């Protein structure tokens with residue numbers, strides 16, 4: 001457990017965690033870029049389903 | 056003519072029923088026993104719980120679907136299994152107790168050739184004093200009814216903030232052995248999104264209280280991804296999101312009691328704490344639904360067929376062993392109950408051999424560790440696999456080998472909503488392969504295959520979650536082409 005957790009059970013932030021830049025946040029909500037990611041994610045899920053189980 | 060009885064019409068039982076009907080045609084008798092006449096797409100309860108969907112949008116009536124498909128529907132609770140019959144009659148039966156308004160409480164026996172236990176979880180609110188919406192002091196989103204109540208409580212809290220009051224909102228796990236951390240995570244961020252939309256984010260302290268030892272564990276021992284040439288973990292990813300959205304967290308916690316406005320909990324270091332709240336959504340631990348079993352001579356064989364948790368024992372390796380000796384191979388493959396090859400347990404109803412996350416106990420000996428999740432996708436896959444096994448045996452060789460669907464060999468997609476809205480929504484979409492990590496096969500990548508284990512946050516995740524909502528409800532209604540929609 002982190003140092004912060006030892007001092008107080010309520011952790012208010014994680015100092016080592018990377019926080020997204022404004023550009024990343026904009027990317028995450030940009031409908032055009034996100035549409036591309038949507039298509040890729042659907043293909044990824046479908047591939048997993050088609051490949052089925054590991055033999 | 057074969058008689059197949061399915062207990063439970065949730066994700067796994069309903070999937071099994073539809074596939075059995077498709078594979079066997081109408082010559083054989085398929086009966087579904089379930090206490091509730093409505094089917095509920097549980098993952099969307101999260102949106103009901105923040106007032107963004109109605110209960111009607113996440114449920115539909117089952118009897119018309121079963122009438123159309125020629126499946127017999129019995130509104131009842133499965134109670135007792137007699138796998139070798141009773142007295143002079145060796146026919147296996149299951150005793151059911153009616154929950155239909157016109158025959159409430161009446162007992163009857165259904166004979167079967169094959170039985171599928173797909174009864175899901177008992178929501179064990181009673182495990183923590185004061186937990187839950189029925190007689191307790193916290194809300195839940197486990198059923199559509201609970202979620203409607205949660206949305207009302209959240210709206211009240213938001214109204215108070217709009218009137219200038221500060222509020223403390225706690226979302227998480229109501230016991231140290233809970234599962235479904237993903238659902239609590241989703242609800243946390245949907246609440247956060249609603250607070251922002253309502254313009255009251257600065258009036259709220261939002262705390263995620265969990266039994267996970269670190270964020271991003273989700274009861275599956277976390278995930279390792281490869282992104283932009285680097286290894287990243289679900290822990291880093293989740294800590295980043297919590298920091299970005301200003302959500303506080305309490306880790307490794309076992310809630311022991313909920314008083315009005317106060318949560319009592321213990322942390323791994325053995326210390327006891329309290330957390331005051333104005334609104335608390337805490338999930339209950341899960342257990343088996345309390346089925347019993349008797350042999351033909353009347354002797355109680357419940358302990359033979361069920362684990363102490365109430366979940367049904369299947370073809371898993373239940374030998375108690377230390378964490379270091381846990382193997383992916385311990386997990387069941389066919390879901391047949393040992394000694395009873397015509398009885399199966401799928402979805403949440405089967406007893407997992409052990410946790411997936413590393414188990415922990417507090418300094419006082421209290422177990423604090425997520426129970427293994429059995430999410431929608433694996434539950435559906437198991438339901439279909441068992442339907443294929445039974446259909447093969449009914450149509451051909453009664454000894455035909457069983458279809459396999461081990462969680463240690465299948466992948467799963469998990470889309471954790473972090474706010475709704477066609478343009479403002481977002482979700483963390485994750486895929487993992489396999490669900491149960493295999494540290495021998497994938498020693499350097501957290502027990503999973505990098506090419507099947509990915510994670511991404513963004514608007515597209517919300518679209519996927521919304522698409523799955525409509526697709527799975529379409530499939531569950533058995534509308535044309537339903538069988539082409541994967542589990």
Ligand SMILES: Cc1cc2nc3c(=O)[nH]c(=O)nc-3n(C[C@H](O)[C@H](O)[C@H](O)COP(=O)(O)OP(=O)(O)OC[C@H]3O[C@@H](n4cnc5c(N)ncnc54)[C@H](O)[C@@H]3O)c2cc1C
Nearest residue numbers: 063064065066067097098133174175238402403429430431
């Ligand atoms: C709030 C919440 C959010 C979730 N979100 C997601 C998500 O986003 N993605 C995901 O993959 N999974 C999610 N899950 C998990 C998912 O809901 C489960 O994996 C899935 O429902 C398990 O299917 P099941 O068939 O085993 O059980 P259930 O779907 O719970 O079905 C059990 C059925 O058995 C019936 N039953 C109960 N007792 C008896 C009895 N004695 N006799 C006969 N029938 C009985 C019940 O009424 C029900 O019809 C979520 C769970 C929760 C609680």
